[in-house]
Every structure is written in C-alpha cells, then in structure tokens.
Amino acid sequence: MDPQVIIIGAGIAGLTAAGALAEKGHHVLILEKEAQPGGHVAQWDRLFPSRRPGSEVLDHIRKIMDGRVEIKPGIRINGIIAHDQDFTVLTEEGTSYTGQALLIASGFRLFQAERKEEYGYGIYDNVITSAEVETVFKQGKKLLTSKGTLPQRVALIHCVGSRDEKVGNLYCSKVCCVTGVKQAIEIKEQLPQCEVFSFYMDMRMYDRHFEELYFEAQKQWGVQFIRGRLSECSEAPDQSLIIKTEDTLTGRPLRMIVDLVILLVGFVPEPETGKLVEMLGLSTGEDGFILPSDEHYNDNLTTVPGVFLAGAVKGPATISNTIADARAAALQIDSWLKTKP
Amino acid sequence: MINFNFFVLPFTLGLIYVFLAVGKSWYRWIAALPAIDKVKLTNGLKHPGKIAAALREIFLESLIHRKMWKQNPLLGYMHMSFALGWFLLIILGNIESRYYSGTHLNAPYYPIFLKFFIHDKLVLFFEVYSVPFLFRFFMDFLLIFILSGLVLAFLKRKQSKWFGMKKTTSHHFTDRVAITTLWLIFPMRLLAESYTAGYYGNGGGFMTQPLGNFLVSLTPLPSDFVAYTMWWCYSLVLGIFFVMLPYSRYMHIPTEILLIFFRHCGIQPKKWYSSFSETEVQSCSRCGVCLDDCPMIAAGIQDSQAVYFISGVRDRYVPEEISQKCLVCGRCQEVCPVGISTDSLRLIKRREITSGQASDFRYLTNGHSGKGDVVYFSGCMTHLTPTIILAMKGILTRAGIDFIHLDADGSVCCGRPLMIAGKDRQANELIEFNKTLIRQTQARMLVTSCPICYRVFREEYNLPIRIQHHSQFLLNLIKTGKIPLQGHFSKVAYHDPCDLGRGTKTYEAPRELIGKVADLVNVREEREKAHCCGGSLGMFEASNSQRNLMTKAALDILVENQPETIATSCPLCKKTLGRHASMAVKDIAELVYEAIPRE
Amino acid sequence: MKDFGFTVQLDHSIDYDAKDKRMMRYVLYHEPSLDWCIGCGSCTATCSAGQFTLFNIRMAHTLLRRGETEKLKQELKKCMFCGKCQLTCPRGVNLRNVLLRINRAIELFG
Structure with missing residues (x-):
C-alpha cells in the first residue's frame, strides 16, 4: 500500500512529524540518507539549557512513532516527480515511493571549520569543533589534548561560520552561544581545574532559561567571557595554541596560550536539500535555507501544494523549536489530506 | 596647365594647420622632457639601430596594427585598411602625380586632387598595359580597401560584438565631428573621382569609371557641376578633419609615433607626471579594447577603466573615486594596442592624492633576527593561510635548508600595499626597516610566499642577494633532487x-x-x-x-x-x-x- | 550657573554635540560599509602594526565617530596599509578605503 505521507529526513523534525501523523491515523514513510535515524541529536550528548541527555528526547519521540511508521535508511534521492494528486520519489537504488504529501525535514549541516583556515582546524590537532566535544562526552570519555593530557586552559570560539561575510554566511546560527555556555559548564564539571574562556562577539541568550545558564556559568563555574573575535590561531612547538584576538573592552590586542581550542560551528544548508529544492522548484533565501510560503502564518507550507517543511531546513533552530514546528507541520498535512478532493 | 582651383583651399589650409599644431605639440613635449630623458632621446636619435627599430614598430603598430589583429582579426583589418590604405594611397598618389607632372615638386594638394587636374582625354588601346592603367588600377584598389574598412567601422558601431568588443567608448563633440568627417573623406573621394571620370567618359579605374558612368546617367543635374561640387566637399571634409584632429582622439596617431621613438630611446614612465606620461595619455586612441578585458566589467563597473581614466587625465580632472576604482591588475596594459603603461599612470595619480598623508613608523625599533642561509619571508597575508607557512617550513626542513623565518611573529609589511595606494615615500620607511633586518640574517637568498612582497622586493629593495618567489625556489629544490x-x-x-x-x-x-x-x-x-x-x-x-x-x-x-x-x-x-x-x-x-x- | 545637583567633568567625557563631525560624515559618505561594523575586534587582533605597537583600528573608528580628531590623527599614522584587517572583517567593511578616506579627511578638515 502506498503511504499517504513521505517524510524526507529522520531527524527529530521528521520523527516528530511522523509520530504526530501516525497518531492521526496516516500511513507514513520516512526516507533517511544515513544508516541510522536520529539526525544530529543522536550524536549529541546533553541538551541545553537543562543539560538533560539528548537520548531522552529522542527516545520519547521514537516511542510515539515506533511500530507505526516505516523508516527506509541509506536512501539517496535522485528525482521527485509531482503528479496531480501525488508525488513519486525516485532513489539512486532504482526504487520509487509514491505519496500524497511530502514533508521536507532534511535538516542542516554543520559548518565545515576547515573553511576558516586561519583558525587552524584540520591543521593543528588541538583545534576541534563543538560537535567533536559532544562525541567525547557521549562516549563518556574525558576531554583531552592530542597528546592525551588534561587541558589546563580551553578557549571556546563563538560564531565560527556564522555572522561571517568571509565565508558567505551572514546569519546567526542561534544555538552556538548557548551551546558554548553549556559546553563550558560541562568542561568545568569534568575538569574543575581547567580554565575555560569564551570568546564572543555578542552573547545571544534569547530563550527561556538561557540567560540563567549564562549566569550559572559565571557564578558557579567561573567561566571567563572575553568580548573579541578570534582572528588567527597558530601552533607552538609543544602543540599548544596561540590565539590572537582583541580584548575589545580594554581596547588592546590579546594573545593567549591555550591547550585546546573549541570552535562553535554554526548551521549551513544541507547540500542534499539543495537538490530537492531544484527538483521541486522551491525557493531559498540568500542564506540558502528553504523559504516557506509565508514566514508568519504559513511557515510549514511551500509554494508547491502538498510539499511541507519542518525544522532546520528553514534555518537554524533549537530542538524545542524544531519539535514544535514538526507538530505544526503534521497538523497542516493532516488537514491538507482531509480537504484534498 | 594651371594646377590650381579654389576648392583646394580648405584642404591646404587644414593640412598646414595640422602640421603646425602637431609640430607645436611635439616640440612642447620634447622640450618638457626631464633632463635625463632629453639625453636619452638625443643619444637614441644618433643610433641608427634604434631609429630603424622605432620605424619598424611604427610600421607594424601604426599601419599594420599588429596588436589589434591579435585582439580580433576584424578589428585589426578595419584599422589596417584605414591606416595602411591611406598611407599607400598617399605614397602611390605622389608617385602618380610625378608621372603626370613630370616633376618631383608638386603642391601638396596636387596628388590628392590629381584626378581633377588630369584626365586622359584619349585612351588608346596600348594604354591598357601602360603605367596610367596600373596607377588607376591600384588607386581604385586602395580606395576599395579603405572603403571596406569604413563599412566595417560602420558595422562596429552597430554590432560591436562581431569585433570581440562588448563595450565601445563614448565620445566628445570634437570626436564626433572628426569621426564624421573622417568617414566622409573616402566616400567623397569616390564620388568626386567617379563623377569626373563619368563626365569625361575616361580616366577612371575599374571601379570609378563604371560607377561614374552609371552615376552620370542617373543624375539630372549637369555632371560637371556635380563633379565640381564633390571635389569641394572632398576638400572640405579633409580640411575640417585636419583642423579637428589635434582636438580629437585622432591626435593619438601623430603622438604614438613620437611615443614609439621615446620608448626606443629608453625613456620610461616616472613616478611623477612627466612629459612621457603626457605623450602616453595623448597616444590613447580611446579604442576601448581595455574595457572588455577589464575584470571590473564583471562587477558592472564601467566608469573607471583605463580609457576613461586616461581621458580624465587628458582633461586634467579625475575624480578621486575613479583613480581608486581599479584593481591595478595590469590586464589592460597587456592588451592596449599602444602599450600605454596604464598602471603607472594610475599610480602617478594616486601619488598626487595621497603622497602628503603622514605616517609614523618610529615604533619599529630595530629588532634583531637570527642568521641563516635562506631567509623566508611569509608576508602579512600568509599569516591568514597557515597551511602555506606550514608547508613551506615542512619542505625547507625536509630539504635540510638552513633557513630563518623572518616574520614568524608577524610581518613588517613589505611596502607595496602603501605604494599601490600612492604612498611611496611612506613605504620607504618600511622598506629600509626590512632591508636592515634581511641584511642582518647574512642569508644568500630571500624566499617569499607572497607575490605582492616578491614584486616589491625585486623592484624596490636593491638587495645584494637572490630573491625568489617560493614557486621558483621549490622548483629548484625538486630539480636538484633536494x-x-x-x-x-x-x-x-x-x-x-x-x-x-x-x-x-x-x-x-x-x-x-x-x-x-x-x-x-x-x-x-x-x-x-x-x-x-x-x-x-x-x-x-x-x-x-x-x-x-x-x-x-x-x-x-x-x-x-x-x-x-x-x-x-x-x-x-x-x-x-x-x-x-x-x-x-x-x-x-x-x-x-x-x-x-x-x- | 544653574545647579543641577550633579557635575560633569567635561574633559573626562565626550561632549557629543560639541564634537566636529565633518570627518565622520566625509568618511561614511565615501565608504558607507563602515556603518556595518559590529566592533568585534578581528581587525585589531590581526593588525600587522598591532604586533609592534598599540594600534587599534576598531578604536580609530570609534574616535572618528566621536569626533576625537587629534587622537585619531596620531593613531592613524601607524597603519602599514597591509590589508590584513580587511581580509578578516566578518562584516566585509572595506577597511583599506576607510583608512585612506580618514587620511583624506584629516587633510581636508584636520
């Protein structure tokens, strides 16, 4: 039997929407490019602001949909044909799936930090990304330098690949500020003797409990915040790193030797999603993320009837935002299927 | 035979005027040359080899238009047909008039209006193979040659794409008058000669004779009157063109000849505006080849390319923005048919704007460098591309070279970024500082990763050691098996x-x-x-x-x-x-x- | 003098209204991208001259905006013009032209 709804992407947006649609009695199929569902959250250890394990949230979402939704992993889409009443998705393997509605929930990709060459990622072993920090924590390991020693001083660098005309990303990725604060606290939890510095342009603590987390980092954990953007990073002979920034509040250039540099990488559009955009004739903003048909009251709809959007395909989003958005998309799809002639 | 008619006056007066005007300009430019350039010029003119080389270049560039051919064959042909065609027409016309007048001394207008003054009343059959026939044949041939260029010039106005040009320059009033009269000269000559040949029923060539016969049969007016009017028109457009020439873009023709002599005598652009710069500026034909080859076109910038910049210099007003709106990449210089040093002209202007600005580098206290066989200067920008530094240091170490990384802790700028802004004087302070530092290393070679540094090291530093860009240095390491x-x-x-x-x-x-x-x-x-x-x-x-x-x-x-x-x-x-x-x-x-x- | 109940020591504060704003106007007119600055300090951190002396481009910009002409004049002389600042600016401010234009403004109004 053909599914009624095909969802592209089995991250939290796709899984949440699938669960909500299944509860309404729709037959849902999820196509996922990776071998395992769960998206980025599956790679993440704990979530801001409460620092609960990411697996808790993911397990909850999966519990709703398990047994009611079919997931096809390892799928590469190479064509979508829009008919009058339905859509046919063609895969590289030669299979095809037809559904009456299509939900694009294919998410985002993390900024490739190598592109910011002067920061030294991929060149110096002790420059790592926030995603790698999560992997270390998730594996229950200690955060160590490339030599296997405990870092005495760590620098967290905000806005890597975000708010940066030089890499073509003018937008703010929204979640890196609070992720940086969360990771700073987690590092202090794990390594109390380690000095943790945060280099920021602006601290954007816009959502509920974010500011409190920032305050906690200062009050309880002694995380130090320096207002200045990293300009260059170089390696000392002992593989520690020399970072150059301006301490803008004293108005003087600042050099610091640190054992580990953590780059808080932002969101960029997933290139695979770009192909879907072309196949369906959707439009994107200058930032490369997909534009909904109306940013306020139709933000799960696209200009193509029957094609819906959920989550970070529309730009950087937190997990709670994404879940709410996916449920809203499910409602929209449900009513669209019901009013369909 | 009276070889005079009043209609020759506009031409003759125009010709005298243009000779005086061009002569005055040449004299002024030569007189204004800096003393050293004057010495170079006088020495050069004593050297037959240099004169021959200059004449060869004048022939290739001013007549054949070799660089234009390379740019686009149609464009090359168009320019060649005008320049070479007209030149040969004058040469052949002079020889022909000697044949008819029997003397070497003819009034300057005589060869130009020869067909008015002579016409073969009788054409005998053996004349077909005789000298007049040959003259008539070749003169007609050259006229067709020029007219074909004219057709192309007209098409170029409409379809510049065919000529490999997306953009053509826009022109002043005097240019419009000059171009209009220039375009009219040869059609007028054609009409005047044809009507005359048609009126007499002989004397024309393979084109002018049949065309003349045909035109006379068409025209209701008395054909001698029409022919005479055409001669007047021909003389008038020539006269007007000559009078307008010194005030129009066509001044580039006599100026380029002088410029070629200057160059062959070893005169070069200076850091300030010299008489040589003025001849360069006046040699610009405003052809617009530099427009299409300018990378700024891709960005929609089309008001500051070399041709417009030079036109501003000529009129002695260049807005600062126009001077500064240029990559100084040198691409236009490569394609310029006249070979004008567009970049140095641009920098001269920038110096006028910024050379007075103060700088103070006293904070650079003489640091001391280590010693090494090779001194590696990575350059300011390279600090933002650490992979290059890492690779260079890795290779140098691997090759076992005793090197010192001079600017490991941050560079003192090489000076070129200041110079490209017109601040040569200020750059010199940095240059002197770096020179001292480099000398202290006692290295035998300076290697840099930055072409900006490399260029200024070579052009301005006068270092007694070898200077290489890393591409040359690494190639040598590979070739020597290091x-x-x-x-x-x-x-x-x-x-x-x-x-x-x-x-x-x-x-x-x-x-x-x-x-x-x-x-x-x-x-x-x-x-x-x-x-x-x-x-x-x-x-x-x-x-x-x-x-x-x-x-x-x-x-x-x-x-x-x-x-x-x-x-x-x-x-x-x-x-x-x-x-x-x-x-x-x-x-x-x-x-x-x-x-x-x-x- | 009217007693407001507090005093302001003028030499310690910026009297915004009394400052000469011609230079700021001139520079912003000719290089509007200066308005895009978010004061992150990348330019100052990477500055070549800044390796050898206290030279702060970000601060120079603020001095320009506040009409602190004298201080600005002294500061700007240190710039080597290498262009590294422009290559790091996350907002894409056309910094070399800013510096050129401030120099010009100093000549015109300084």
Missing part, C-alpha cells in the same frame, strides 16, 4: 596571481612546478590574460558584492575544464578564490608538501 616526490594530483588548474604573473612575468616556474606533482589542465584565459581574483589590494572603491562578482567571473574561467583542484601561488588569491570555489583551492607549496612521502 626533496623526494611521491604523490600526484590529477587535474589542477593554475590561477596566475597578478603581481607574480603580469607583475614579474613569472609564468613558467609555477606551471613547471605543478607539472612535477600534478596534471595541469588548460585555462582559457591565462598568463598575460589571467583574470584578477578580485581581492586585489589595488582596489579601494569596490563593494564586497562587486568583488564577489569579479571572483566568480575568474572562477568560472578556471573551472571550465573541470579541474579537481585550483592551484595558485598567492595567499590573497587563495583566500579570495576559496570563498566561492566549489573545489579545493591550494597554494602550490601545499601541493608540493602533500606530494612528499611522509617520513
């Missing part, structure tokens, strides 16, 4: 940095070097014709979006043959191209370093 190579890249396209390529003519070393570690793919516009990456320090007045458009245009050409990697040899190019490229952009030092087997 570094082992193992890896091989497939399909690499090479981007010529402006200062390394056009700036120091270093085209082969980087290519040979890449050839050692990769398969080099062709790039449609490379070497002298390479596009600027858009990141040039010479540019002050472009917005980011405009720079991005230039970068994309350069990239579009680089990726035409589907390379897997783009290689360059400049940190600034690397950063600029890397922002928009969909494949890896690497410095050639990185390619070499990656090709060395790990120990």
Whole structure:
C-alpha cells in the first residue's frame, strides 16, 4: 500500500512529524540518507539549557512513532516527480515511493571549520569543533589534548561560520552561544581545574532559561567571557595554541596560550536539500535555507501544494523549536489530506 | 596647365594647420622632457639601430596594427585598411602625380586632387598595359580597401560584438565631428573621382569609371557641376578633419609615433607626471579594447577603466573615486594596442592624492633576527593561510635548508600595499626597516610566499642577494633532487596571481612546478590574460558584492575544464578564490608538501 | 550657573554635540560599509602594526565617530596599509578605503 505521507529526513523534525501523523491515523514513510535515524541529536550528548541527555528526547519521540511508521535508511534521492494528486520519489537504488504529501525535514549541516583556515582546524590537532566535544562526552570519555593530557586552559570560539561575510554566511546560527555556555559548564564539571574562556562577539541568550545558564556559568563555574573575535590561531612547538584576538573592552590586542581550542560551528544548508529544492522548484533565501510560503502564518507550507517543511531546513533552530514546528507541520498535512478532493 | 582651383583651399589650409599644431605639440613635449630623458632621446636619435627599430614598430603598430589583429582579426583589418590604405594611397598618389607632372615638386594638394587636374582625354588601346592603367588600377584598389574598412567601422558601431568588443567608448563633440568627417573623406573621394571620370567618359579605374558612368546617367543635374561640387566637399571634409584632429582622439596617431621613438630611446614612465606620461595619455586612441578585458566589467563597473581614466587625465580632472576604482591588475596594459603603461599612470595619480598623508613608523625599533642561509619571508597575508607557512617550513626542513623565518611573529609589511595606494615615500620607511633586518640574517637568498612582497622586493629593495618567489625556489629544490616526490594530483588548474604573473612575468616556474606533482589542465584565459581574483589590494572603491562578482567571473574561467583542484601561488588569491570555489583551492607549496612521502 | 545637583567633568567625557563631525560624515559618505561594523575586534587582533605597537583600528573608528580628531590623527599614522584587517572583517567593511578616506579627511578638515 502506498503511504499517504513521505517524510524526507529522520531527524527529530521528521520523527516528530511522523509520530504526530501516525497518531492521526496516516500511513507514513520516512526516507533517511544515513544508516541510522536520529539526525544530529543522536550524536549529541546533553541538551541545553537543562543539560538533560539528548537520548531522552529522542527516545520519547521514537516511542510515539515506533511500530507505526516505516523508516527506509541509506536512501539517496535522485528525482521527485509531482503528479496531480501525488508525488513519486525516485532513489539512486532504482526504487520509487509514491505519496500524497511530502514533508521536507532534511535538516542542516554543520559548518565545515576547515573553511576558516586561519583558525587552524584540520591543521593543528588541538583545534576541534563543538560537535567533536559532544562525541567525547557521549562516549563518556574525558576531554583531552592530542597528546592525551588534561587541558589546563580551553578557549571556546563563538560564531565560527556564522555572522561571517568571509565565508558567505551572514546569519546567526542561534544555538552556538548557548551551546558554548553549556559546553563550558560541562568542561568545568569534568575538569574543575581547567580554565575555560569564551570568546564572543555578542552573547545571544534569547530563550527561556538561557540567560540563567549564562549566569550559572559565571557564578558557579567561573567561566571567563572575553568580548573579541578570534582572528588567527597558530601552533607552538609543544602543540599548544596561540590565539590572537582583541580584548575589545580594554581596547588592546590579546594573545593567549591555550591547550585546546573549541570552535562553535554554526548551521549551513544541507547540500542534499539543495537538490530537492531544484527538483521541486522551491525557493531559498540568500542564506540558502528553504523559504516557506509565508514566514508568519504559513511557515510549514511551500509554494508547491502538498510539499511541507519542518525544522532546520528553514534555518537554524533549537530542538524545542524544531519539535514544535514538526507538530505544526503534521497538523497542516493532516488537514491538507482531509480537504484534498 | 594651371594646377590650381579654389576648392583646394580648405584642404591646404587644414593640412598646414595640422602640421603646425602637431609640430607645436611635439616640440612642447620634447622640450618638457626631464633632463635625463632629453639625453636619452638625443643619444637614441644618433643610433641608427634604434631609429630603424622605432620605424619598424611604427610600421607594424601604426599601419599594420599588429596588436589589434591579435585582439580580433576584424578589428585589426578595419584599422589596417584605414591606416595602411591611406598611407599607400598617399605614397602611390605622389608617385602618380610625378608621372603626370613630370616633376618631383608638386603642391601638396596636387596628388590628392590629381584626378581633377588630369584626365586622359584619349585612351588608346596600348594604354591598357601602360603605367596610367596600373596607377588607376591600384588607386581604385586602395580606395576599395579603405572603403571596406569604413563599412566595417560602420558595422562596429552597430554590432560591436562581431569585433570581440562588448563595450565601445563614448565620445566628445570634437570626436564626433572628426569621426564624421573622417568617414566622409573616402566616400567623397569616390564620388568626386567617379563623377569626373563619368563626365569625361575616361580616366577612371575599374571601379570609378563604371560607377561614374552609371552615376552620370542617373543624375539630372549637369555632371560637371556635380563633379565640381564633390571635389569641394572632398576638400572640405579633409580640411575640417585636419583642423579637428589635434582636438580629437585622432591626435593619438601623430603622438604614438613620437611615443614609439621615446620608448626606443629608453625613456620610461616616472613616478611623477612627466612629459612621457603626457605623450602616453595623448597616444590613447580611446579604442576601448581595455574595457572588455577589464575584470571590473564583471562587477558592472564601467566608469573607471583605463580609457576613461586616461581621458580624465587628458582633461586634467579625475575624480578621486575613479583613480581608486581599479584593481591595478595590469590586464589592460597587456592588451592596449599602444602599450600605454596604464598602471603607472594610475599610480602617478594616486601619488598626487595621497603622497602628503603622514605616517609614523618610529615604533619599529630595530629588532634583531637570527642568521641563516635562506631567509623566508611569509608576508602579512600568509599569516591568514597557515597551511602555506606550514608547508613551506615542512619542505625547507625536509630539504635540510638552513633557513630563518623572518616574520614568524608577524610581518613588517613589505611596502607595496602603501605604494599601490600612492604612498611611496611612506613605504620607504618600511622598506629600509626590512632591508636592515634581511641584511642582518647574512642569508644568500630571500624566499617569499607572497607575490605582492616578491614584486616589491625585486623592484624596490636593491638587495645584494637572490630573491625568489617560493614557486621558483621549490622548483629548484625538486630539480636538484633536494626533496623526494611521491604523490600526484590529477587535474589542477593554475590561477596566475597578478603581481607574480603580469607583475614579474613569472609564468613558467609555477606551471613547471605543478607539472612535477600534478596534471595541469588548460585555462582559457591565462598568463598575460589571467583574470584578477578580485581581492586585489589595488582596489579601494569596490563593494564586497562587486568583488564577489569579479571572483566568480575568474572562477568560472578556471573551472571550465573541470579541474579537481585550483592551484595558485598567492595567499590573497587563495583566500579570495576559496570563498566561492566549489573545489579545493591550494597554494602550490601545499601541493608540493602533500606530494612528499611522509617520513 | 544653574545647579543641577550633579557635575560633569567635561574633559573626562565626550561632549557629543560639541564634537566636529565633518570627518565622520566625509568618511561614511565615501565608504558607507563602515556603518556595518559590529566592533568585534578581528581587525585589531590581526593588525600587522598591532604586533609592534598599540594600534587599534576598531578604536580609530570609534574616535572618528566621536569626533576625537587629534587622537585619531596620531593613531592613524601607524597603519602599514597591509590589508590584513580587511581580509578578516566578518562584516566585509572595506577597511583599506576607510583608512585612506580618514587620511583624506584629516587633510581636508584636520
């Protein structure tokens, strides 16, 4: 039997929407490019602001949909044909799936930090990304330098690949500020003797409990915040790193030797999603993320009837935002299927 | 035989006027040459070899228009038909008039209006193979040759694309008058000669005679009257053209001749505006070839290209923005048919604007450097591309070279960025500082990763040691077997940095070097014709979006043959191209370093 | 003098209204991208001259905006014009032209 709804992407947006649609009695199929569902959250250890394990949230979402939704992993889409009443998705393997509605929930990709060459990622072993920090924590390991020693001083660098005309990303990725604060606290939890510095342009603590987390980092954990953007990073002979920034509040250039540099990488559009955009004739903003048909009251709809959007395909989003958005998309799809002639 | 008629007066007076005006200009420019240039000129003119070389160039460039041919054959033909055709017409006309007048001394108008004054009353059959026939044949042939160029010139106005030109220049009033009269000269000559031949029923060539017969049969007015009017018109357009010439773009013709002599006598552009600059400016024909070859066109900038800039200099007003709105990439200089040194003219203007600005580098206290056999200067920009530094240090270490990284803790700028802004005086302080530092190392060679530094080291530093860009240095290391190579890249396209390529003519070393570690793919516009990456320090007045458009245009050409990697040899190019490229952009030092087997 | 109940020590504060704003106007007119600055300090951190002396481009910009002409004049002389600042600016401010234009403004109004 053909599914009624095909969802592209089995991250939290796709899984949440699938669960909500299944509860309404729709037959849902999820196509996922990776071998395992769960998206980025599956790679993440704990979530801001409460620092609960990411697996808790993911397990909850999966519990709703398990047994009611079919997931096809390892799928590469190479064509979508829009008919009058339905859509046919063609895969590289030669299979095809037809559904009456299509939900694009294919998410985002993390900024490739190598592109910011002067920061030294991929060149110096002790420059790592926030995603790698999560992997270390998730594996229950200690955060160590490339030599296997405990870092005495760590620098967290905000806005890597975000708010940066030089890499073509003018937008703010929204979640890196609070992720940086969360990771700073987690590092202090794990390594109390380690000095943790945060280099920021602006601290954007816009959502509920974010500011409190920032305050906690200062009050309880002694995380130090320096207002200045990293300009260059170089390696000392002992593989520690020399970072150059301006301490803008004293108005003087600042050099610091640190054992580990953590780059808080932002969101960029997933290139695979770009192909879907072309196949369906959707439009994107200058930032490369997909534009909904109306940013306020139709933000799960696209200009193509029957094609819906959920989550970070529309730009950087937190997990709670994404879940709410996916449920809203499910409602929209449900009513669209019901009013369909 | 009275060889005079009043209609010759406009031509004759115009001719006298143009000789006086051009002579006055030549005299003024020569008189205003700096003393050293005057010495060069007088010495050069005593040298028959130099004069011969200058005459050869005048023939090739002013008559044949060799560079125009290279640019576009249609454009070359158009210019050649006018210049060479007219020149031969004058030569042949003079010989022909000697034949008819029997004397070497003829009034200057006599050969021009020869057909008015002589006409063969009788054509005997043996004359078909005689001298007059040959003259008539060749004079008609040359007229057709010129007229074909005129047709092309007319088409160029309508369809400049056919001539490889997307943009043509816009012109002043005097230019319009001059071009109109110039275009009318040869049709008028055709009509005057044809009507005359038609009226007499003989004396015309293979074209003018039948055309004349035909025209006379068509015209209701008395044909001698029409012919006479046409001679008046012919003389008038010639006279007006000659009078307008010194005030129009056509002044470039006599000026270029002087410029070619100047160059062959070894006179070069100065750092300030000299009489040589003035002859360069007046030699600009405003042909507009520099417009299409300017990378700024890709960004929609079309008000500050060399032709417009020079036109401002000629009129003694260039807005600051126009002076500063240029990449100073040197591409226009390569294609300019007159070979005007557009970049140095631009920098002269910039010096006028900024040379008075104060700077104070007293904070540079003489630090001391270590000693080494080779001094490596990475350059300011290279600090933002640490992979290049890492690769260079890795290779130097691997090759067992005793080197010192002079600017490991931050560079004192080489001075070129100041110079390209017109601040030579201020740059000298930095140059002197760096020279002292380099001397202290007692190195035998200076190697740099930055073409901007490399160029200024060579042009301004006067160092007693060898100076190499790392592309040359690494090539030498490979050739002498100092570094082992193992890896091989497939399909690499090479981007010529402006200062390394056009700036120091270093085209082969980087290519040979890449050839050692990769398969080099062709790039449609490379070497002298390479596009600027858009990141040039010479540019002050472009917005980011405009720079991005230039970068994309350069990239579009680089990726035409589907390379897997783009290689360059400049940190600034690397950063600029890397922002928009969909494949890896690497410095050639990185390619070499990656090709060395790990120990 | 009217007693407001507090005093302001003028030499310690910026009297915004009394400052000469011609230079700021001139520079912003000729290089509007200066308005995009978010004061992150990348330019100052990377500055070549800044390796050898206290030279702060970000601060120079603020001095320009506040009409602190004298201080600005002294500061700007240190610039080597190398262009590294422009290459790091996350907002894409056309910094070399800003510096050129401030120099010009100093000549015109300084």
